[in-house]
Amino acid sequence: MEQRSVKAERGSLVSLWGLLGLFILKGTAGWLTGSKALLGDACQSAADFASTFTSYLGIRQARLNPNSTSQSRQQPESVAAIVLSALLLVAGIEIGVSSVRSVANGVDEAPGVGAVIVIAVGIGVREGLVRYKKSRDSRCGMRGDRLADNRSDVFASLTALVGTSGAVVGGMYDMPFLYVLDPAAGLIISVFVLRMGYKLTTDVLRASDRIALDETDAQALLEAVQRIDGVVAVDEVKAREQGHYLVLEVIIRVNPRITVFEGQDVANRVRRQLTKRFLHVTDAHVRVQPYDPGYPYKSNHHEEDLSSLLQ
Numbered sequence: 001m002e003q004r005s006v007k008a009e010r011g012s013l014v015s016l017w018g019l020l021g022l023f024i025l026k027g028t029a030g031w032l033t034g035s036k037a038l039l040g041d042a043c044q045s046a047a048d049f050a051s052t053f054t055s056y057l058g059i060r061q062a063r064l065n066p067n068s069t070s071q072s073r074q075q076p077e078s079v080a081a082i083v084l085s086a087l088l089l090v091a092g093i094e095i096g097v098s099s100v101r102s103v104a105n106g107v108d109e110a111p112g113v114g115a116v117i118v119i120a121v122g123i124g125v126r127e128g129l130v131r132y133k134k135s136r137d138s139r140c141g142m143r144g145d146r147l148a149d150n151r152s153d154v155f156a157s158l159t160a161l162v163g164t165s166g167a168v169v170g171g172m173y174d175m176p177f178l179y180v181l182d183p184a185a186g187l188i189i190s191v192f193v194l195r196m197g198y199k200l201t202t203d204v205l206r207a208s209d210r211i212a213l214d215e216t217d218a219q220a221l222l223e224a225v226q227r228i229d230g231v232v233a234v235d236e237v238k239a240r241e242q243g244h245y246l247v248l249e250v251i252i253r254v255n256p257r258i259t260v261f262e263g264q265d266v267a268n269r270v271r272r273q274l275t276k277r278f279l280h281v282t283d284a285h286v287r288v289q290p291y292d293p294g295y296p297y298k299s300n301h302h303e304e305d306l307s308s309l310l311q
Helices: 004-034 037-063 070-105 113-140 152-172 175-207 215-226 259-279 303-309
Strands: 231-240 245-254 281-290
Touching: 004 037, 037 070, 037 113, 037 152, 037 175, 037 245, 070 175, 070 245, 113 152, 152 175, 215 231, 215 245, 215 259, 259 281
Parallel strands: 245 281
Antiparallel strands: 231 245
């Protein structure tokens, strides 16, 4: 589990630096060329960076503090998500308002060809980062349904490429009416940025919610716990998402005659089994309760029957 966490953390770190580089490159080129679409695409890269950064914090916190509670682990991730989502919402609104003003007031000139080149290069680099992280996450056991949970960056970059290219073509062939395509693309991209900021905010608000496990996953987890020596019954298995992983909360029943130390040993075996067998499970919090065979069990069960029933 430690090795998986380290590999997943390194994969997220590579993506973080790559997205930060894209944001700086696009933002600088957009400022120099005057392209609203490229500035909006830079904000979208910043949104991807924010999403990956919160996921990275969750993975790192789980690795550094494996014994901490779920709520304490969420605190750094939640604070970062709130700050970054607020910045994204402000940036999205600013890009949208600026684009609307440019469309309303008219555009005097087209952005330089360099803006188109930067957007095209950015698309290639972003796809390379996605494929690298997808390969790394697959080897680390991340669930396949979360590997491509957000590809709005593709639509934002393609929108920027079309709008900027159209404006550049208008400049080459003396068609000023095409200049408006660049700020129009910036306006569309601002919607993607606002959506990402809203998504980060709602993810924080729903961070404490439990997700519904797939029936197949729930059955596999239940059977894995039931096979562990010392577990008499399993009351419930709940799951919470942490980045691309799951954190489980399990309630088990054990023989009421064993000691507290022995009960804790059973809980540790359950945790080790779940994190070792299921690669997408990064941690499991196991609560131990004494098994109650029914009331009044003291008078209606013989000693030998009770011992066999409770394993």
